[in-house]
Amino acid sequence: GWAAQPVLDVAQMQHEAVALNEYFSVMEDAGASLTLADVTQPEFAERFKSRNTPGNVLGFSYTRSAIWLRLRLNNSSNEPVERIFEITYSLLANLDICQPSGSGFHCVEAGYARPLSPQAHSSRYIAVPIRLPAGADQQLYFRVQTPNSLIVPARLWSVDAFHTYQARDYSIQALYFGIALAIIVYNLLLYFGLRDVGYLLYVAFACSVALALGTFTGMGNEFIWGVTPVWTKIGVTVPAAFASVVMLQFTRRMLKTQEFVPGLDQWLKLFIGINFVSFFLLILWFQEFVRI
Numbered sequence: 001g002w003a004a005q006p007v008l009d010v011a012q013m014q015h016e017a018v019a020l021n022e023y024f025s026v027m028e029d030a031g032a033s034l035t036l037a038d039v040t041q042p043e044f045a046e047r048f049k050s051r052n053t054p055g056n057v058l059g060f061s062y063t064r065s066a067i068w069l070r071l072r073l074n075n076s077s078n079e080p081v082e083r084i085f086e087i088t089y090s091l092l093a094n095l096d097i098c099q100p101s102g103s104g105f106h107c108v109e110a111g112y113a114r115p116l117s118p119q120a121h122s123s124r125y126i127a128v129p130i131r132l133p134a135g136a137d138q139q140l141y142f143r144v145q146t147p148n149s150l151i152v153p154a155r156l157w158s159v160d161a162f163h164t165y166q167a168r169d170y171s172i173q174a175l176y177f178g179i180a181l182a183i184i185v186y187n188l189l190l191y192f193g194l195r196d197v198g199y200l201l202y203v204a205f206a207c208s209v210a211l212a213l214g215t216f217t218g219m220g221n222e223f224i225w226g227v228t229p230v231w232t233k234i235g236v237t238v239p240a241a242f243a244s245v246v247m248l249q250f251t252r253r254m255l256k257t258q259e260f261v262p263g264l265d266q267w268l269k270l271f272i273g274i275n276f277v278s279f280f281l282l283i284l285w286f287q288e289f290v291r292i
Contacts, residue, residue, distance in 0.1 A: 005050040005070065010132055010156065011077035017086070017155040017165070019056045024154070025049060025070040026058065032066040032145060036098055036105060039068050039141060060150040062291050067150060069142040075132040084162040086155055087126040090218030091148040091236070093229060097128050098141045111146070112221055113229040123166065124173070124218030129159075147233050147287050173219055180210045201250040208243035212236045237290070238282045244275040 005025045008018065025048035027039065038044065048070050060067055075081045085097065093113040098105040108119045110126045121127040132138060144152060157165070184206045191199035214220030215235030225231060248268050252258065257265035281289045 005048070005072055007072045007074050007137075008156070009074045009076050010081050010083050011075050013083070013156065013158060015158065015161045017157045017161065020071060020154040020156060021056060021058055021152075023071055024058060024152075027068040027070075028060075028063075029066040029068055029143075030064075032064065034066070034068070036096070036107070036141060036143070040105075056153050056155070058152040058154070062147075062149055062287075066143055066145040067152075069144065069152065071140045071142065073130070073132055073136075073138050073140065075134060075136045078134050080131060080133050082129055082131045082159055084121065084157040084159060085128050085130050086123070086157060086162070088153045088155070089151055090125055090216065090221060091146060091232070092126065092144055092150070092152075093146040093148070093233070094144070095126060096141075096143040097130075098143075099130060100138045100140075105141070112227070112232040115227050121162075122222070124170075124222045127162070127166075130156075148236075149290075173217060177210065177214070177219065180206060184210070198250060198253050201246050201253065204246040205243050205250060208239040208246065212239040212243065215239075234282055234286050237286070238279060241275050241279040241282060245272055245279065248272045248275070 006023055008020070008023045027044070027048045029039075034044075048068070058069075087095070090112060093111050095110040096107050097110060098107040100106075108117050108128050110117060110120055110128060116122065117128070119128060121129065130140070144150060184203055187199045187203045187206070190196070191203065211220070212235065214224065215232055220235070221227075221232060248271055252265060252268050255261070257268060278289070
């Protein structure tokens with residue numbers, strides 16, 4: 001349902017992160033032409049719609065629109081409070097985070113199409129500190145636009161809780177990608193030793209999946225290829241399409257479907273062809289193809 005915009009008192013936050021979905025007001029800018037000066041005008045106030053249903057994610061699918069979010073934060077304490085604003089999604093190309101400062105706003109630019117801002121924390125996602133003076137009651141504005149699926153899983157952390165979570169999170173990611181690397185190297189050695197193409201197909205599959213997950217989790221952006229928006233935009237869907245091709249071919253080879261199940265083999269070849277075509281369409285016409 002829709003209701004008046006709620007207020008989050010940052011001084012009352014506990015150790016756990018607070019999901020911000022129910023605290024946001026949302027406005028869609030279909031022409032992607034509005035500026036911060038526009039949306040902060042009184043005549044735009046009613047165009048922001050507040051959602052009071054709990055949840056962790058705001059989702060808008062694939063859209064050419066820019067999405068404006070408004071968030072009201074209050075600090076009821078007598079001391080300044082610092083919190084960490086985080087979006088746990090690495091496929092947002094452009095995100096502007098604008099907080100009142102003096103007589104205007106201070107904006108931090110984030111997203112995979114931009115270099116890491118000096119104000120932001122180093123993170124595989126988007127993590128920006130927000131400081132509220134004692135007794136402050138502020139409305140923050142966020143502008144989001146991306147060629148990828150536009151979702152906003154935003155939450156607010158206390159500083160200590162964020163750093164504890166981040167250390168644990170990186171340990172888990174390192175464990176996963178370490179195991180993936182070990183599997184790739186092991187099967188590559190088997191291929192060189194046995195000259196069985198099946199092992200090479202499995203290596204290609206594992207590399208493609210690791211590449212897609214490296215993009216989706218933000219680990220590749222942070223540690224390997226950095227700010228490369230041309231790649232990050234297609235870095236999940238293109239490796240996934242290639243992984244489907246090699247896994248289907250691996251299945252045909254291992255089960256010998258051409259010899260024993262020719263009917264099934266025809267279907268597998270059809271799906272290989274579909275994914276092969278999708279692979280090139282996603283490279284050449286990403287924005288058009290994903291909206292089909």
